[in-house]
Amino acid sequence: MEPRNFWFVTRPLRDPQYHADGLRALQKATDNFIQSWKGNRALHRKYEQCLVDAGMKQNHISRDGSGGRTWAAMLKTYNYVYEDEKGFLHPTKVAKAILNGQKVPENIKKQVLTLQIPNGYFVSKAFRPKYSEGYRIQPVMFLIRLANDKRLDKYISKDEIVLFAMTAKRNNQLDEQIKKIITYRNADDEGKQQVAAKIFHNSGDITRIDSRKDFSKYNDVATTFTILCRFTGYAQQDHASGGLKGIDDPKLWKEFESFCQRYPFNRRIDTDPMFYTLSAGLDVDTYKTQYGINAKPASRTKKRNIKAQQLLADYPQPEDLSLQELTNILSKEFISSEAHKIAEDIKAKKFKAASDSFIDSYLHEEDNLEFERKTARVIRGLGLNVEMHPDPTTTFNNSNENIDVMADNGEVLILVDAKNYAKNFNLSAALRNVMANSYLAGYKGYNGMEPAYYCYVTANTSSNEANLTKINELAKKNSNLDVHGMMISASALYWLLNYCSENNIPEEERPKLFLRLFTNRSYESFVQVADVLGIDL
Incomplete structure (x- = not known):
C-alpha cells in the first residue's frame, strides 16, 4: 500500500464546532467511558444511534x-480521546x-x-x-501562515492548497512552498498543468493532465482544512479563489503568533504516542509553562542556549545536575564566568537545557553498550546508586556475562538488564x-x-510478562x-525521570x-506508569 503524501484528516463532519456533540454522544454510548470499545461492534452501532439522536x-x-468507528477516529485525531492497551x-x-x-x-x-x-x-x-x-507539521497553523x-x-x-500546502511535510517549509506558489501563479495554463502533473506523479498518483480528477480526489480534504482555518478566526474564506485569505487585524495576528510559540510541534509523538495524546490533550487552563519561553531570546542568547544543549546532550535531565557539575561540563567550551552564568540560568529554569538529543539517541541507539550507559544515567537520575557490570559474589550458572546495571537505594539491590532490541523483546x-x-x-x-527487584529496560515493546512471576518463583525456590x-520501555523510564525533574520531586523521593x-x-x-503511581496527566 502506497504511503500518503498529501494531508488527510478523518472527517465524518467538517465543522469543528460540533466536536463537542460527538464527544457527548460517545460519553452517552459508552456509559461514561466504562464500556470496552475495541472490537465491540454493538457499541460502535450504539454510538452511531446516539449520533443520530443528537442530529x-x-x-x-x-x-x-x-x-x-469513523467518528471515534476523528475524536482520536484531535486528541480528545485515546484507546488504552x-x-x-x-x-x-x-x-x-x-x-x-x-x-x-x-x-x-x-x-x-x-493538530x-x-x-x-x-x-x-x-x-x-x-x-x-519525514512528516513534522502542524497543518492548520501552516495553512494559516500561507x-x-x-x-x-x-x-x-x-x-494551491492541494498542490503546495497539502504536500508540505515540515513546519520549516513555509518559504519553500511560497516560492513554488509564486512560480505557479506566474505560469500559463499549460505550465500550471505540467506543475500539477509533476506533483501528483511524484506523490504516487497516476495523472491525467487534461482532467480535473486528480484535484477532485483532494478537494474535499482541502475544503475541510479551509473550514478548520476559518473556525480559528485567523483566516477568512476567499470566495474569489475558493480558498482562504488573511486577516487585517494586527492584534489578532499577534495572538496567533503567541499561540504558535506556546504550542510548538509536540515531539513526544516520536517516543510515546499515548503520552503524546495526553500531553496534546491538555485543556487551555491546565497548560503551564515550565520554562521561560514567553519571550523570544535574542539571537546571541539563542546561540548560547543551543550550544549549551549540545554540550549537555549526553545527560537526560541537565537541570538535576548540581551547579558545579553544570559549570564543569559547560566550561569545556565556554569561559568559566559564562559557564557559571549559564549553569545558574539552567538551575533557575530560564531555558530548557534538556534537548531532544538524549531521548532521540537513547531510543535509536545502535551500540548496545551505549544503550546500557544511557539506561544507567536515567536510573541514576531517579536517585539510585548505580554501577555497571559489577562482578557477582558467586560463580554464575549458565551465564558468562555480568548484569548490565546494578542499582541500589542503600538497602536492597535492583538488577537492570538493558535489552536493546530493535523491535519486540x-x-x-531461557532468559x-x-x-x-x-x-x-x-x-x-x-x-x-x-536482590529484591529486577527489571528489563527495552528499546521497544516487550512480551511474555507472565515469565516475570515465574522468575519470582524460581528465585524463591532456588535462592530463597x-x-x-x-x-x-526506555521511553517510559525516561519520561518518568522527566516528570520528576519538571515537577521538582527531590532526588531522595524518586x-x-x-x-x-x-x-x-x-x-x-509513561501513561501506564502514571496510572500505577497515581500521577494526574
Missing part, C-alpha cells in the same frame, strides 16, 4: 458500526473540560490549531495507509532462567545487600529470595516512586 448523523446505522477509550483533559462545559470554543480551537502530522491516531495500527517518512503571507498577497486558492524461558538462576542468585550479598520484577512500579508487569507507555 449529528443521518438516520442510517451501518451493519458493522463503521460509522461509529485493554481497548477502552479515555477522555483527555480537554475532552473532560468540554464535556463539563468549560471554555468549549477555546478548547476546540486549541485542538484544531495543534499535527503525525499524531497518536495516525501512527496507530487502525490508520492506513500510513504517511510517508493565507496571511504578504508575498502571496494574503490569499491562497483551493488548487520477548522474555523467553527467565538466566535472571532467576544466574543474576539474582549470583549477586546475593553484594555490598552487604540482597523474595523479588519482584517488571519490563519497562526511588520510592520507581520501586512502586515493580508489580510483575510490563510498561510500554
